[in-house]
Amino acid sequence: MSEFPASVEVVRSLRPRGGFRAVMFDFDGTLSLVRGGxxxxxxxxxxxxxxxxxxxxxxxxxxxxxxxxxxxxxxxxxxxxxxxxxxxxxxxxxxxxxxxxxxxxxxxxxxxxxxxxxxxxxVQGEDPERFRVPHAIPMLDWLQGRQVPCVLASGTERIHVVREARALQLVPFFGERIYGPGDGHVFSKRAVIEQMMHEWGIPGEQILGFGDGVSETEEIHRVGGIAVAVASDESGGGIVDPIKRERLIRAGADLVIPDYRDALPLLHWLSTH
Ligand SMILES: [Mg+2]
Incomplete structure (x- = not known):
């Protein structure tokens, strides 16, 4: 499919769905490299x-x-x-x-x-971009500008996710919509997706998911959403990790990207199809 940018691997062609209405992001390896390694x-x-x-x-x-x-x-x-x-x-x-x-x-x-x-x-004034999956900010800006609700759902304890997201300057894009285990709450990516569907009234197929893990990829795929595998090798070098890629494709990924360098044309395409 030549209409996709070069860094986007199309695993299966997407059927028309009238765009997407909400986005779920995983945190570690998907937006954050703070826990890389x-x-x-x-x-x-x-x-x-x-x-x-x-x-x-x-x-x-x-x-x-x-x-x-x-x-x-x-x-x-x-x-x-x-x-x-x-x-x-x-x-x-x-x-x-x-x-x-x-x-x-x-x-x-x-x-x-x-x-x-x-x-x-x-403390030392290091640029947070060094610890983010590259080019995440322009993508999140784009989504925020179009008032597309974005959810951050992580398997890491929520208290850590919030703190790290703050240091990475990612909190303004998610506000209260940051989910993770902790405080005795039962947490699962499935529950977060179901909340988006039932409380916000968004059909599963109009949920777009970005993740580097099998669990979120499977869950997005299960509800018929668009699963974008961020197969980052977590070095920040924009290289696809072959092991992640293969597992995410098996889990139901529709598209595979190394990072967000081509996220804007991709989002534009997804929002109009
Ligand atoms: Mg992850």
Whole structure:
């Protein structure tokens, strides 16, 4: 389809739907790079836990299996990945720690990295664009200018999402519409989408979703919306991550983009078809 910009990969052609009326964004890896590298960190920690639990599996195979189950659960609360880790430990015949403990260990290490980036932005005057998926701001400006409601839905604790979104100067585009687990609230991307459909009266097919995770991609696809896979490699270099791309296509992505360099012509096209 030549009508799409060069950086947009069209996985399946889109049927006419009279444009889109609301947009849901995932946060980490989709708009924010503040937690970039979290997957490598989680993989290393899980590798250590499974080795300590007695796994004899050769390293490349074990590593590959860990990456696969991490990816399967991306977009869901991080606790799900830790529960899966506990299951794996139990399967080895060892006694797992509580998933809570695994989660705390992971978050403690991640926090050190995140805080360094937060300090760079909020204290050292680093340009937040360095920690955003490139060219997000002109796209969000465009959507705001047309009064298209945008929702931010993350599997990361909401309190962290809000703080990081503020440092990234993304809050004005979402206002109160920032969702994530926390405060004892049950959270799922499905629930957020259903809220958009039922409370705002927007048909599923007129919801546009941007995400780099399987969960939001599947949920947008399920309601017949347009699922744009942001297959960012999280380096900020605008390169498509081949593993993410393949999984997101399998999850139902309609389009794949490396970042938002061509978001404006894309949004224009989507809003008129
Ligand atoms: Mg993500």
């Amino acid at each position: 979290w997957m490598e960190l989680m993989t290393e920690q899980m590798l250590t836990v499974l080795r300590d639990a007695g796994s004899q599996e050769p390293e490349p195979m074990l590593r590959h299996r860990i990456v696969q189950f991490i990816l399967d659960l991306v977009g869901q609360p991080t606790m799900r990945q830790m529960e899966r880790l506990a299951d794996e430990v139990a399967r080895l015949g060892a006694t797992p720690q509580s998933p809570d403990v695994y989660l705390r260990n992971f978050l403690r290490e991640l926090k050190i990295r995140v805080e360094a980036r937060m300090t760079a932005m909020t």
